[in-house]
Amino acid sequence: MPHTNSQYAKDRKVSRPGKKPAFLNKAKPKKLKSSTTASLSSAKSDVVDSAPVDPTIPANRQEQTALIRAFHAIEKKLASPGLTSPEERKKLLDERERLGGLKTYQDASVHGGDKSRGGESSKWLVKQIRDLKIGLDVNKEKEVKKVEPTILEDGTKVWPKIERRKLRLLDVGAIAGTAYAGYPWISTTSIDLNPHASHVLKYNFFDFPIPHNDEEKYDIVALSLVINFEGSLVNRGHMLVHAHNYLLPNGYLYIVLPLPCLTNSRYLSHDRFSSILNSTGWDVVRKHDSAKLTYWLVTRKEGEGAKGDGKVWKREEVRSGVGRNNFVIVIKPGTEAERGVANAEEVYAKAAEKEE
Structure with a gap:
């Protein structure tokens, strides 16, 4: 029945079926970005915008990702123990230079081609920090103490502001140092062999100064897509042991690897990697596999x-078959980190030139 006595009401309703009166159409409120998301986007865009435009870096996101994958494939072949031919090694090095070298790879990562390099992996870590309340127990004793307010002349009570200690994180292989920029409650020290921002310190992980007291030590050391880029098999293992030196007694180590390092390697699996971590002084707290990466959060x-x-962990085959990769982590306790491994490629290249 029409909502009015007008004889034309029924005709009006038929002429506009399903249409609501204007006053019933409520405008949907616009979604606002959270302060964390906004600050993270701002921090990353500042680095990207300030970086000089390199003509060798594709503007298209998919082409950037393809470029990064090409670098990954070359690095994987260079690290393979089966690569014994100086000529073949020289071809790979030439191909890497043709693509632009390490600098171009890092520039492509900063410009967003490799989302997993920091951005996505940092989100997973931050979620675990919040879930496990990492770093909050440091302030437990201070918070238990009774806090008294200051009473003003008019009787108003003013409670003192309690300053929380920021969570301290050492981000190794940080490139531009934007991974944790959007989290003001995290105090990040970023290091990289080839830094892309002034606040990122130029250091090899093994040369970074070891803290002498708990005030200087860290709650978390992050090795996100770092171990798989280390050419020395022994140094990969040394990284797991060396990380202890920077952490508080209840500190955490965060490791991210390409998923095939554990699912398609001849020498490493989830179970074997877990055993290696246990052997080097770590308890696994959380782990997660995405489509391309494997995330591990371990504590001392x-x-x-x-x-x-x-215990010594050598190269031992855990799965056979064609199409496997040769990624492996070797543990040799009591030995020093190998030096000059990065320059070994130049030696192979020179050897190939002499043979020609």
């Missing part, structure tokens, strides 16, 4: 196993 063991059991 307590007591006698704090720095590992001293």
Whole structure:
């Protein structure tokens, strides 16, 4: 029945079927970006916008990703123990230079081609930090103390502001240092062999100064897509042991690897990697596999196993078959980190030139 006595009401309703009166159409409120998302986007855009435009870097996101994958494929072949031919190694090095070299790879990462390089992996870590309340127990004793307010002349009570200690994080291989820029409660120290921002310190992980007291130590050391880029198999293992030196007794180590390093390697699997971590003084707290990456958050063991059991882990086949990769982590306790591994490629290249 029409909502009015007008004889034309029924005709009006028929002429506009399903149409609501204007006053019933409520405008949907616009979604606002959270302060964290906005600050993270701003921090990353500042670095990208300030970086000089390199003509060798594709403007298209898909082409950037393809470029990065090409670099990954070359690095994988260079690190393979089966690569013994100086000529073949020289071809790979030439191909890497043709693509623009390491600098071009890092520039492409900064410009957003490799989302997993920091951006996506940092989000997973931040979620675990919040879930596990990492770093909050440091302030537990201070928070238990009774806090008294200051009473003003008019009787108003003014409560003192309690300053929380920021969570301290050492980000190794940070490139431009934007991964944790959007989280003001995280105090990040960023290091990289080839930094792309002034606040990123130029250091090899093994040369970065070791803290002497708990005030200088970190809650978390992040090795996101770092171990797989280390050419020395022994140094990969040394990284797991060396990380202990920078952490508080209850500190955490965060590791991100390409998923095929564990699912398609001849020498490494999830179970074997977990055993290696246990042997080097770590308890697995959280782990997660995405379509392309594997994420591991581990914490330091307590007591006698704090720095590992001293076991040697050699290259041992865990799965056979064609099409496997050769990624492996070797543990040699009591030995020093290998030096000059990055320059070994130049030696192979010169050897190939002499043979020609």
